[in-house]
Amino acid sequence: MQIHTQIPLKNYTTMRIGGPTRFMADVHTIDELKQLVQTAKAKNLRLFVLGSGSNVIAHDEGFDGLVIRMRILGFEIIEDNATYCVLKIGAGEDWDATVKKTVDMRLSGIEAMSAIPGTVGASPVQNVGAYGQEVADTLVSLEAYDTTTNEVVTLDNQACEFSYRHSIFRGRELGRYIILNVTLKLWKSLPKPPFYDSLQQYFDDKGINIFTHQIVRDAVIAIRAEKLPDPKVLANTGSFFKNAIIENWRLDDLRTKLPDLKSYDMGDGTTKIPTGWLIEKAGLKGQLLHGMRVYDKNALVLVNESASGYVDLASARDEIIAAIRDNYQIIIEQEPLELA
Ligand SMILES: Cc1cc2nc3c(=O)[nH]c(=O)nc-3n(C[C@H](O)[C@H](O)[C@H](O)COP(=O)(O)OP(=O)(O)OC[C@H]3O[C@@H](n4cnc5c(N)ncnc54)[C@H](O)[C@@H]3O)c2cc1C
Structure with a gap:
């Protein structure tokens, strides 16, 4: 694992603002993460966990500490039966690539959250949501590294205290937990109306009245492309x-x-x-x-x-x-x- 120094944060955040972080490192395993956190603690360094930087604003003076970029991967089927499927997904996985996989598997629960930038590990932080779905609806539990006790803990849905664009991770426990993976329960049923107003409007305008996971995903991607700027361009x-x-x-x-x-x-x-x-x-x-x-x-x-x-x-x-x-x-x- 390499630790880089004086890395401009504007290159790692989609708002493209921010001076240098003193240290930055990518972590690919839990062991790497543990080692890094122990080292940072021993040196009294502040920590910040970064996914894709699509929901953070860095400051001009940069960050006098260690930015850890979450890169732990994984996509595992934990339980699979006639009605639902339980998946455990690594925090460093790309959120939209994950949604696409679940749509390809004809699973329901996160298809309306297509095309949201970012990593899976960041999704519980602000209880990511769009078009009538939010992570809190499907998240069973998550594993996190507790930087206070240096232990890996499991937090169930209730313990995350989800509400509208909020959870303990950006509230009273801000900075304490580093999310390692999330476990989602998705349904083997077709998406059903009533849909979120603007999504239903899109279906009505196009005369669409048969709803598959892919149709919902395509509609959401089309609506978002109309009203949200692509961070790679703007x-x-x-x-x-x-x-x-x-x-x-x-x-x-x-x-x-x-x-x-x-x-x-x-x-x-x-x-x-x-x-x-x-x-x-x-x-x-x-x-x-x-x-x-x-x-x-x-x-x-x-x-x-x-x-x-x-x-x-x-x-x-x-x-x-x-x-x-x-x-x-x-x-x-x-x-x-x-x-x-
Ligand atoms: C064009 C655009 C459209 C968007 N649309 C939506 C939308 O429809 N709905 C929505 O809810 N959001 C939306 N967002 C915001 C953003 O995509 C989400 O908040 C996303 O979850 C951020 O992921 P990230 O990996 O970029 O997180 P980052 O921006 O890197 O981090 C966000 C926060 O999460 C923390 N964090 C990240 N990873 C971890 C981890 N593993 N453990 C603990 N803390 C962690 C960070 O410390 C930081 O506080 C949009 C953003 C853009 C640019």
Whole structure:
């Protein structure tokens, strides 16, 4: 295992921002990981685990510690019967390649999460989700290296405390666990309506009324290609903000300001408001702020067109947050985590 020094983080994050990390190493096995973590601890170095860098923002001053790039592979069938299949997948596997494999196996459960960039190991961190599915729906358990106790532990679904784009891994246990693999339970049934609104709309527009795993995957890939920039072409981290969740009692007041308010009842006394729509209503869609473009096809996405670095990104972000707060009294939150 090689440990590299002074590696520019902008080359390893899809927002293409960030100064050098003091150390960086790829890990391919649990033993390599254990050895690396022990060494880092002995030298009092801070640690950061990186997958594909599609949901992190690095800082201009870089990172004074060790960035571990997760590369542990594996795709194993644990249980297979007439109704379901249980798979154990290495954290370093590519998420979309994994979705494709499961679609080819005619398994249901993650097909609507096609074309999400990133690694399998990062998927529980923000409870990755799209088009009505999220990892929490299919994750049975995961194995992780606990950097506090230096042991490999198994955490079941409940222990991950999943909620909308959240889990313990980006919440109260941030930085404690290094996810090694995830175990998913997928179903041997065809995808069934009702589908997520925009997915159903796509099917209606195309006159599609037979639904296979592949048809759902193809539809999701087509919809995403229309409204999300390819990070290989335009630097971005997908949704830069989480959708806003507000208490239901605030809805009447908000509707007086926004009569055409778009909202989704979460069924728990709260309502989800699409933040991209709020940003558009505030007149910011398509605007260039400090070198960051509010993407013209989807205002939830910020594209790094010519930002000089993190400082520019932070200025653009703070202006957008302030505009939504001042116009609608809603505080929106950044989705990508900070590599700092
Ligand atoms: C164009 C685009 C579209 C996107 N669409 C979606 C979408 O539809 N839905 C969605 O939910 N997200 C979406 N994202 C965000 C991103 O793809 C996901 O969050 C993805 O899971 C990040 O994977 P990664 O490997 O790049 O993680 P990274 O960005 O490298 O890391 C993200 C976080 O996870 C932690 N982490 C990574 N691996 C591990 C591990 N093995 N153990 C512990 N912690 C770990 C990191 O420390 C960091 O805090 C999109 C991003 C882009 C660029």
